[in-house]
Amino acid sequence: xxxxxxxxxxxxxxxxxxxxxxxxxxxxxxxxxxxxxxxxxxxxxxxxxxxxxxxxxxxxxxxxxxxxxxxxxxxxxxxxxxxxxxxxxxxxxxxxxxxxxxxxxxxxxxxxxxxxxxxxxxxxxxxxxxxxxxxxxxxxxxxxxxxxxxxxxxxxxxxxxxxxxxxxxxxxxxxxxxxxxxxxxxxxxxxxxxxxxxxxxxxxxxxxxxxxxxxxxxxxxxxxxxxxxxxxxxxxxxxxxxxxxxxxxxxxxxxxxxxxxxxxxxxxxxxxxxxxxxxxxxxxxxxxxxxxxxxxxxxxxxxxxxxxxxxxxxxxxxxxxxxxxxxxxxxxxxxxxxxxxxxxxxxxxxxxxxxxxxxxxxxxxxxxxxxxxxxxxxxxxxxxxxxxxxxxxxxxxxxxxxxxxxxxxxxxxxxxxxxxxxxxxxxxxxxxxxxxxxxxxxxxxx
Amino acid sequence: xxxxxxxxxxxxxxxxxxxxxxxxxxxxxxxxxxxxxxxxxxxxxxxxxxxxxxxxxxxxxxxxxxxxxxxxxxxxxxxxxxxxxxxxxxxxxxxxxxxxxxxxxxxxxxxxxxxxxxxxxxxxxxxxxxxxxxxxxxxxxxxxxxxxxxxxxxxxxxxxxxxxxxxxxxxxxxxxxxxxxxxxxxxxxxxxxxxxxxxxxxxxxxxxxxxxxxxxxxxxxxxxxxxxxxxxxxxxxxxxxxxxxxxxxxxxxxxxxxxxxxxxxxxxxxxxxxxxxxxxxxxxxxxxxxxxxxxxxxxxxxxxxxxxxxxxxxxxxxxxxxxxxxxxxxxxxxxxxx
Amino acid sequence: xxxxxxxxxxxxxxxxxxxxxxxxxxxxxxxxxxxxxxxxxxxxxxxxxxxxxxxxxxxxxxxxxxxxxxxxxxxxxxxxxxxxxxxxxxxxxxxxxxxxxxxxxxxxxxxxxxxxxxxxxxxxxxxxxxxxxxxxxxxxxxxxxxxxxxxxxxxxxxxxxxxxxxxxxxxxxxxxxxxxxxxxxxxxxxx
Numbered sequence: 001x002x003x004x005x006x007x008x009x010x011x012x013x014x015x016x017x018x019x020x021x022x023x024x025x026x027x028x029x030x031x032x033x034x035x036x037x038x039x040x041x042x043x044x045x046x047x048x049x050x051x052x053x054x055x056x057x058x059x060x061x062x063x064x065x066x067x068x069x070x071x072x073x074x075x076x077x078x079x080x081x082x083x084x085x086x087x088x089x090x091x092x093x094x095x096x097x098x099x100x101x102x103x104x105x106x107x108x109x110x111x112x113x114x115x116x117x118x119x120x121x122x123x124x125x126x127x128x129x130x131x132x133x134x135x136x137x138x139x140x141x142x143x144x145x146x147x148x149x150x151x152x153x154x155x156x157x158x159x160x161x162x163x164x165x166x167x168x169x170x171x172x173x174x175x176x177x178x179x180x181x182x183x184x185x186x187x188x189x190x191x192x193x194x195x196x197x198x199x200x201x202x203x204x205x206x207x208x209x210x211x212x213x214x215x216x217x218x219x220x221x222x223x224x225x226x227x228x229x230x231x232x233x234x235x236x237x238x239x240x241x242x243x244x245x246x247x248x249x250x251x252x253x254x255x256x257x258x259x260x261x262x263x264x265x266x267x268x269x270x271x272x273x274x275x276x277x278x279x280x281x282x283x284x285x286x287x288x289x290x291x292x293x294x295x296x297x298x299x300x301x302x303x304x305x306x307x308x309x310x311x312x313x314x315x316x317x318x319x320x321x322x323x324x325x326x327x328x329x330x331x332x333x334x335x336x337x338x339x340x341x342x343x344x345x346x347x348x349x350x351x352x353x354x355x356x357x358x359x360x361x362x363x364x365x366x367x368x369x370x371x372x373x374x375x376x377x378x379x380x381x382x383x384x385x386x387x388x389x390x391x392x393x394x395x396x397x398x399x400x401x402x403x404x405x406x407x408x409x410x411x412x413x414x415x416x417x418x419x420x421x422x423x424x425x426x427x428x429x430x431x432x433x434x435x436x437x438x439x440x441x442x443x444x445x446x
Numbered sequence: 447x448x449x450x451x452x453x454x455x456x457x458x459x460x461x462x463x464x465x466x467x468x469x470x471x472x473x474x475x476x477x478x479x480x481x482x483x484x485x486x487x488x489x490x491x492x493x494x495x496x497x498x499x500x501x502x503x504x505x506x507x508x509x510x511x512x513x514x515x516x517x518x519x520x521x522x523x524x525x526x527x528x529x530x531x532x533x534x535x536x537x538x539x540x541x542x543x544x545x546x547x548x549x550x551x552x553x554x555x556x557x558x559x560x561x562x563x564x565x566x567x568x569x570x571x572x573x574x575x576x577x578x579x580x581x582x583x584x585x586x587x588x589x590x591x592x593x594x595x596x597x598x599x600x601x602x603x604x605x606x607x608x609x610x611x612x613x614x615x616x617x618x619x620x621x622x623x624x625x626x627x628x629x630x631x632x633x634x635x636x637x638x639x640x641x642x643x644x645x646x647x648x649x650x651x652x653x654x655x656x657x658x659x660x661x662x663x664x665x666x667x668x669x670x671x672x673x674x675x676x677x678x679x680x681x682x683x684x685x686x687x688x689x690x691x692x693x694x695x696x697x698x699x700x701x702x703x704x705x706x707x708x709x710x711x712x713x714x715x716x717x718x719x720x721x722x723x724x725x726x727x728x729x730x731x732x733x734x735x736x737x738x739x740x741x742x743x744x745x746x747x748x749x750x751x752x753x754x755x756x757x758x759x760x761x762x763x764x765x766x767x768x769x770x771x772x773x774x775x776x777x778x779x780x781x782x783x784x
Numbered sequence: 785x786x787x788x789x790x791x792x793x794x795x796x797x798x799x800x801x802x803x804x805x806x807x808x809x810x811x812x813x814x815x816x817x818x819x820x821x822x823x824x825x826x827x828x829x830x831x832x833x834x835x836x837x838x839x840x841x842x843x844x845x846x847x848x849x850x851x852x853x854x855x856x857x858x859x860x861x862x863x864x865x866x867x868x869x870x871x872x873x874x875x876x877x878x879x880x881x882x883x884x885x886x887x888x889x890x891x892x893x894x895x896x897x898x899x900x901x902x903x904x905x906x907x908x909x910x911x912x913x914x915x916x917x918x919x920x921x922x923x924x925x926x927x928x929x930x931x932x933x934x935x936x937x938x939x940x941x942x943x944x945x946x947x948x949x950x951x952x953x954x955x956x957x958x959x960x961x962x963x964x965x966x967x968x969x970x971x972x973x974x975x
Contacts, residue, residue, distance in 0.1 A: 087879045087918040120810075125825065125863045126875075126919055129932040161810040166821050166861035168628075169917065183820035183847075185625070185860040190492035190520045201815055244881040244922035251923045288880055288918075329922070331881050345880050349917050355860075356606060356625075356632035358493050363547040366630045370583040387580055394543035397514045398495055624852045626859040637855035638837045 002256030003230060005218040005238050006211070010098050016133065018140035021101040027146055029109045029220035034154040037220075042113035046216060048224025050236035055081055055172070055209030056287060056327040058311050061216075067196040068114055069204040076204040078116040079181065080107060080213050082123040082130075083165055083172040086287035087349060088329025091240035092210035094252045096123070097130045099214075100137035104160065106213035108146060109220055111158050114206055118159045121210075122177050125166035134162045169353035173401045174207035175199075176355065187357045188401035209327075211240055232258035235310035239328050246280075246334035248272035261285075261307040261314075262299045265332060278334040282417075285314055286326020288346050289406030291413030292339070293323050294444075319413065338438045339421050343414040344372035350407035361404045364395040368411055375422060378429030385422045389415055417444050448525040452476060453533050465518035465529055466497055470710065477710075478531050479541075479570050481548070481655050482607035483519035485712050490612050491519035494605060495544050496570060500537050503528035515540060538574075545575035551586040551630065552656075553602050561657030563670040566711060567605060588633055593623065594641035596662050596723055597651060601633045604658035610634060610650035617716050618644045634658065645684060648722040652705045652713050663723055664702035670694070673701055675737035680721065680730055687718035692737045693728075700726045706737070794842050800830050804846060817849055820857055824864055829931075833873060834865035862916065870905040870912035872951045874898075875929040878915045881922035886939050890926045891915065893944060910952070 014020040021027075033042050047062030068076060080103065084092040096103055103121065111119045123131050138160055141147045149157045168186045170176045175189035178200050199205020215237060219227045228236045235257040241264070244250045249272040255264065264270045265280065274280050283298040284290060300307055302321035307313055314325045333342065351365040368391055374380045375388075392408035399405075415422060421439040425432040432439070449458045452469050453476045459468045467485070469477045478499055483491035498515040506526025515537060518529070531537055549571060556562040588601035606625065611634070614621035622640045625632055636642070642650070650659050673694040682689030694702045703722045705713040725731065796804065804823055811818035823843055824835060831839045840858055844851040858864045865873065876891050891902060891913070900906040900913045921927050924936035928947065935947045 084920045085918055088881050088922050090920045090922050090924075093920050124920065125821070125861065126916075126929060128825065129934075132932075163810070163818070164822055164825060166824065167863035167916070168861050180821065181818060182815065183817035183853075183857065185628070185856055190517070201812065242923060244925065245884045250925075284880075331884070331922070333884060337884065342880055342883070345878075345883050349879050351629065352917050354629040356627075356629040358495055359544060359547045359605065360495055362606065362630050362632070363550055366586075367547075367550060367581065367583070390580075394540070394547065398498060398540055398544070400492060621850060622852055624856040626855060628860045637840075637852065637859070 002254075002259070003238065004254045005227075005230075006095065006102065006214050006240065007099070007252075007254045016098060016100055016137065018101060018137065018144055021099070022144075025221075026101055027105050027108075027144075029217045030105055030112075030146055031152060033109045033112050033220055034152050034156055039113045039115055042109065042220060045219055045224040046113070049215075049219040049227040050224075050231075050234060051212065051215050051219060051227070052235070052311065053209055054211035054215065054239065054327070056086060056289075058325065061208065061212055064196070064208075065110075065114060065206060067194075068206055069197045070115065071204070074203055075118065076114060076116050077200045077206070078107065078111045078114050078119040078213075079174075079178065079200060079205055079207045080119070080121040080210055081172060081174065081177055081207050082121050082127070082210045083169075083177055084127075084210070085124055085169045085172055086289065086327050086329055087346065088242060088244055088284060088331040089287045089327040090242045090244070091252050091328065093127055093130060095210055095214060095240065096127075097133055100134050101141070102214045102217060103134070103210055104137055104141050104147075106216045107160055108141075108151070108158060110206075110208065110213055110216050111160075112156055113216075116206075117157060118161070120181060120200070121160070121162045122171070122181050123162055123164055124171070125164045128164060131162050131164055138162070168355075169349075170355045170401070170403060173403065176401065177207060178205065185355070187355050188403075190400060230256050232308065232310050233312055235312060235325075239309070239325075241309065241328045241330050243271050243330045243332070245330075245332040246275050246278065246337070247332050248275050255309055257308075257310050259309045261309060264309055264330075265299075271332070274332065274334050276334070278336065280332060281335045281337050282333045282339065284323075284329070284331040284333075284410070286324045287329035288331070288349065289409055290324040290326045291319055291322075291409055292343075292417065293321075293413075294417050297321055297417070298323075319409070320416075323413075335440065336436065336438050338376075338432075339414055339418040340372070340376045340425050340432075343411055344369065344376045346410045347372050347407065350403065354403060354407070358400045358404075360395045361399045361407065364391055364404075365407045367391050368395075368407065372411070375425050376433075378425060378433040380422075380426050382423065382426055385415060385419065385426070388412075388422075419444055448523045448527070450523045450525075450527040450529060452529045453531050459523060461523075463523050465499060465501075465516070465521050465523055465527075468523050469518065469529075469531065476532055478518050479566075479574070480519050480710065481566050481570060481605060482609065484607075484609050484612070484653055485710075486714075487609060487612040487616060487653070490607075490609055492517045494548070494607060496541065496548075498537060498540055498544070500530040500534045501527060502530050502534075541574045542576065545571050546579070546581075548605055549575065549579065550581040550583075552605075553585065553587075555603070558666075559600075559603065559657040560660045560665060560670075561603075561654075564711075565657060566655035586630060591635050592639055592641075593636060594643055594647075596648065596719070597642060598660045598662050598665060599634065600658050600660065601635070603656050604634055605656055606632055606634070607655055609653040609655070610659055613650050613653050614642070614647075617649060618646050620644060645718050645720075646686070646716055648719045649705065649713065649716050651722075652707065655711070661702055661704075661722075663726075664694075667701045668696050672696060675739065677706060677734040677737045678731035679734065680725065680732060682718060682721055684718040684720065686716070687721060688715050689717070689721055690715055691717055691721055691731075693731060693733075698728070700728060700731075702726075794831055794836075794839050796826070796830060796842070796846070800826050816847055817853070820847060820849070820854065821861070823847065824854070824858060824861075828864060833869045834867060868905075870900070870909050872910060872930055872954075873912045873914055875914045875916045875919070876902075877917070877919045877921075877925070877927045877929075879918040879922075881918070882925040882927060885925035887926040890928070890938055890944070893941065894928075897944070897948070911948075 009024045043065050051061045052058045165171045171180045171186040173188045176186040180186045195205040230237050241253045266273045280295045284292045301316045311325045315322045347369040351369040354361045354365045356362040392412045395404045396408040420441050424439045478497035481494035481496045497518045499518045501512040503509040505524030591599050593599045623636045626635045673696050675692045678693050680689040691703050692706050693700045705717045807819045827839050840854045844854045898906045898911040900911050902913045905912040928935045
């Protein structure tokens with residue numbers, strides 16, 4: 001089993017308390033950063049680590065940090081994106097509720113690096129109970145002198161607050177999140193300006209995912225170079241994978257990037273294979289918005305190489321035969337799964353979650369859902385299948401924020417690889433709409 | 447100053463100008479359509495995506511193309527930027543797609559809509575759309591909301607441009623309406639039935655690009671193309687109103703009063719409700735002369751204006767653009783005048 | 785919309801007022817609107833599990849913003865209930881990963897045994913069923929959220945019964961999250 005940098009102590013009793021967390025080496029990164037490093041040196045370590053945003057986009061974190069505008073006398077902010085809501089992804093809830101101090105520690109070290117004096121954790125409103133866990137831990141950190149005025153006598157001061165959302169996937173988009181944090185509707189902003197220049201309250205702001213901020217802790221403790229030794233190529237370090245769907249052992253796994261997908265699915269160390277002794281049909285590897293791949297293409301690339309759990313290997317083949325690591329939301333589907341129904345379900349999600357601001361997404365997501373609903377219920381035509389691809393194309397790339405792509409990609413990929421299954425719904429509606437029916441033919445590989 | 451090339455035409459504009467406004471300085475058929483952007487309203491734009499263009503070179507310093515089409519109304523120019531609009535097939539295809547999206551849930555009730563003839567969506571569809579639809583589902587409808595005796599809100603026609611919300615925010619002191627709900631269920635409304643009532647509320651009618659907000663005092667009075675616009679002014683007692691308006695005549699009767707708009711439908715001076723709703727006698731006004739309708743629009747079909755393209759610009763047009771302009775003239779004179 | 789609450793103007797309890805005061809310290813003084821979402825959560829817990837127009841007006845007054853600014857937000861976020869609800873609101877996750885592990889069947893089962901239809905409330909007013917999108921607990925599917933608690937792996941009738949029995953045993957509905965946990969019965973410690 002690979003090294004665990006974030007979750008090594010997650011099962012220790014009482015690790016959610018300051019005392020136990022501290023006893024297991026907690027808050028060392030704050031001490032090290034505040035006492036022995038300049039903010040720029042902290043940024044430099046994060047750059048060296050090769051850490052990439054764990055929320056889904058995979059953008060290099062150190063680079064994002066170095067883009068932050070630093071005008072004199074203007075406050076700047078670090079905001080943690082804990083609005084975890086990409087279907088298939090449930091790692092941040094786990095991390096925050098079990099290891100609240102890890103996130104707080106990362107927030108302190110990160111805020112120091114960025115020169116933020118007030119920072120926020122924006123947590124999805126459904127997780128109010130986790131908000132209370134975090135608030136309790138924050139109070140402990142204040143009491144121990146790790147938050148508030150003049151932390152550890154360093155002269156650096158920081159206030160940290162948790163802010164709840166209230167049910168909106170779109171607030172995971174960083175500018176929608178900032179709007180929501182300002183008490184407004186979660187409408188993504190037009191960009192530019194980017195948050196690094198005008199973010200929260202029009203001040204320079206960095207928005208990072210929970211896991212990204214947590215990873216700063218081992219990076220500072222062990223050094224960016226050490227962190228970068230883990231993983232493969234540009235996929236450095238460890239990643240939390242949320243494994244769900246038809247697996248024997250769904251759950252959260254911290255893996256060293258580079259584990260073969262086949263091993264991840266079938267070995268007992270990880271997911272323990274497909275449930276009920278069934279065969280694997282397809283996988284959505286990085287949260288519901290990334291392209292679905294049939295079994296053959298998720299286990300091996302089109303060139304026949306073993307597919308690895310890395311940013312690069314999963315995207316090998318582009319969208320024709322590849323997918324994305326995304327947020328690490330790993331959804332496995334067994335042979336009894338109806339891809340049309342699943343695609344309709346995802347489409348319904350994006351339709352429900354569209355903010356409605358820009359026309360291609362507002363109108364297009366609903367259109368996709370309705371056509372898929374018709375196909376799934378045996379009322380579709382062959383023409384509808386092409387219509388799906390065309391509507392998805394009309395949304396993709398033309399919207400204010402990436403929800404457009406997130407809605408379009410799963411539909412386009414499902415038709416790309418499982419066209420026969422859609423056609424079967426048209427030609428055999430009675431059979432296809434029988435309870436539990438699923439097409440058992442072969443997938444289209446490219 | 448920044449020099450950019452738009453559809454092969456060079457134009458120099460002050461730094462910070464948007465691509466759309468740079469194109470408007472060229473004028474004529476190369477100007478991208480805009481359904482939600484409205485120059486006087488801060489924060490408007492970026493939503494309808496009608497004005498998407500291709501930036502084939504970002505700037506002189508960094509000549510890489512921008513990966514996605516950008517909304518020209520909110521993207522500022524950079525020196526050396528090269529932009530493609532009517533000469534780029536991808537842009538034209540996407541624009542066709544945007545028309546389709548905006549129309550799939552639109553009631554298409556132009557025959558009974560007061561906005562017909564001066565409707566941005568109608569013009570947009572006329573210029574860029576196709577005559578058939580691929581949409582087979584039921585269209586979205588909304589229940590009627592009463593927002594007072596002067597303004598009609600017909601939400602089913604709304605394209606959620608947010609202009610009326612910005613207007614209420616920026617030129618009145620008490621906004622009571624806004625965007626409620628989300629996604630394709632989002633609507634303009636007051637939540638609890640409220641009357642939109644303040645001295646400048648009528649301006650939401652002028653900024654509405656479609657027939658979602660119309661003048662109740664003009665309701666079903668006349669098709670706009672049968673009325674004649676005349677500019678006029680009066681000495682308005684309201685401190686914020688200059689009293690400069692357009693009167694819309696049918697014969698000797700003033701059927702309605704609106705603010706004066708430029709060729710892109712943008713109000714230059716807001717007017718008060720007294721001027722708009724209460725002064726409908728010629729005697730109330732000092733007449734200045736006929737107002738010009740000088741942009742491609744359905745109303746222009748029945749008017750007396752000829753196409754206007756900046757002649758100086760025409761000399762500089764590259765051959766490809768001239769061809770495009772011939773194929774797609776900026777003003778399509780058809781119907782009675784054609 | 786017809787008024788559905790008592791004609792008297794709603795008021796926050798002293799405990800809620802104290803919590804609101806604490807929340808307001810989190811944001812810059814001229815940015816108090818930031819507290820809108822958390823205050824709406826408090827209001828919903830305080831006034832029977834939903835936010836009536838009168839309650840939304842109270843929130844607007846509390847933050848000194850226009851009522852429409854509250855309406856815009858309350859109607860955008862799906863956690864705010866805009867209509868009266870039953871004693872317990874069961875929010876059933878219906879998104880892909882839950883569906884793969886039986887959320888459709890769970891919904892049917894819950895409709896059958898509670899007598900409530902999705903979007904509605906059981907005749908005795910105990911349960912309101914609400915379908916929601918991904919609750920971010922996909923590995924423990926299928927899931928129901930009730931107030932602040934997640935009930936996970938509800939893939940057997942026994943698991944569902946255990947949840948419903950626990951809920952039925954709760955005597956008072958408005959368990960205000962900012963009350964001390966120690967005042968709550970054991971079964972509520974997770975709230």
